[in-house]
Amino acid sequence: MGAKVVITELDQYLFGQGTHYDIYKKLGAHFSKVGRREGVHFAVWAPNAQSVSVVGEFNNWNVEANPMKKIGPIGIFETFIPNVTEGQLYKYFIVGMNGELLYKSDPYASASELRPGNASKVADISNFQWRDQNWIKKREAFDVKTDAMAVYEVHPGSWRKHPLTKEDETGFYSYKEFAHGLAAYVKDMGYTHVELMGIAEHPFDGSWGYQVTGYYAPTARYGTPVEFKYLVDYLHRNKIGVILDWVPAHFPKDAHGLANFDGTAVYEHADPRQGEHPDWGTKIFNYGRNEVKNFLIANALYWIEEFHVDGLRVDAVASMLYLDYGKQDGQWVANKYGGNENLEAIEFFKHLNTVVRGRNPGTLMIAEESTAWPKVTGDVEDGGLGFSLKWNMGWMNDFLEYMKLDPYFRKYNHNKMTFSMTYAYSEKYVLVLSHDEVVHLKCSMVNKMPGYLDDKFKNLKAAYTFMFGHPGKKLLFMGQDFGQLQEWSEERELDWYLLREESHIQLQSFVRDLIHLYERYAALYAMDEDWEGFEWINADDADRSIFSFVRKSPTKRNNLLFVMNFTPVERSDYRVGLPKKKNYKLIMDQNGMLEEPVLYAAEKKECDNRKFSFEYPLAPYGVGIFLY
Structure with missing residues (x-):
């Protein structure tokens, strides 16, 4: 099933330097051969563990059956277990530095058990025949400065659902079902890309995928990793780009996850002033530790190179750049110059974007960054962070504040619509009306608008016209193109039944016309940066x-x-x-x-x-x- 997996001294050296860009091929669970025996090679980084063993369905979860051997100085443990088969569940049993007994999921696992289970799953992701070669070739020439880009942001679990039954209590579409329905809708509407929320494995549906426990595992909610490849491949064959939400800013404290991985702070800072978000109740990655940087950079490359995705939208960038983000005095530690800039995160972004975009021409790294941090999309050589695009949160806030006003008061707030043009060329921007704007009592887009229902629809058409005329790429969250009335919830599908009503049909038709107009005329995108x-x-x-x-x-x-x-x-x-x-x-x-x-x-x-x-x-x- 696979060649022999060997972790060499060079592997360990590169991992220790933070530059082993395909470390996921060595760490984790991989089908392997030792002599004539076929099985799985397991390897995990647990630098301060006293001992590690593999437990799983293949050994009845016996902590003594398959001990791992520590190799080299940086703390990698490995073992080979014969006769392990595809789909079997496993975890690492770790005895920590101080005797802690820990059952941990594999940080590099390619697949996971469906929640509420949290074991890792042995998976072979190599046996998929890609058919998107034309798309990948064409992608190399994609120029973010001069090409059109209209993004449809989607949460797969709530785009559409099957009727719930005793046999199917979630109603989730599989990756394959989702691929076919989504491609048909996106092609009809004219979007160039989809941005998928919540693909990396996460334990809690209500986190929408922003608290990740399986960075290398496409969520089991919708199927297998190979089926996720089918989704990307199918979208590509229908000339639709795929962007994933990616969360390198923080991770949850779930017992099976990365937190205190070997009984000590491995992936996070030990000092809670550096290693925890008090507002979010999550851990902050230690961007100064080479192996942690390697884990994240290799993960970005994994999604792009193994799953062919076209870009990553990097969540919560501001929380990484500022040491005092969301913190009170005494809750954070200044940098060596006494400032609040996270120097290690800055270097991480420069390294990340240089490697990802350098190895994969035409791919996108998009920053969700909510402050006026300079040169987010600037060249690394010029002191920039090297992102392809930045979400324009300033435009979004001003635009929505204006649109929510009673029309009588708009004349006193005219500058909210014009101010964005004073900085429109300081970065390469995406204009976004994302999921964040239609949750937590913020109302759906149509219900943000003032007046009776008929006025709301007319307001929204004018608003979308302004958005598509304004410089910058475009992003709309699902449901807002046909006038979803309820706020979005991950628990139910969109209110597609509204498309039986004339006002919703007309709005959807209007947005479709806007998107097709946007793509037809280069005036609307080719000089976004000029x-x-x-x-x-x-x-x-x-x-x-x-x-x-x-x-x-x-x-x-x-x-x-x-x-x-x-x-x-x-x-x-x-x-x-x-x-x-x-x-x-x-x-x-x-x-x-x-x-x-x-x-x-x-x-x-x-x-x-x-x-x-x-x-x-x-x-x-x-x-x-x-x-x-």
């Missing part, structure tokens, strides 16, 4: 709460003029200034894409400090997108 790609026509019409701007293409052809009215007041006499004396085609309004464009000719009438203009009657919450 200030010459955007120009305000009127950023100061606060009294009427109207915004107008143009997006320009690199070829100077097929530019787009946007006009949006954020009040319920009709502006039948509205006139918009024009960048050039040309004919302008109205291609989309508040009702969606027009079957036949309507021509508007430039008139020599001054407006918005421009020589030319035309009249465009603006409906209440009306929008207009013009091609010129």
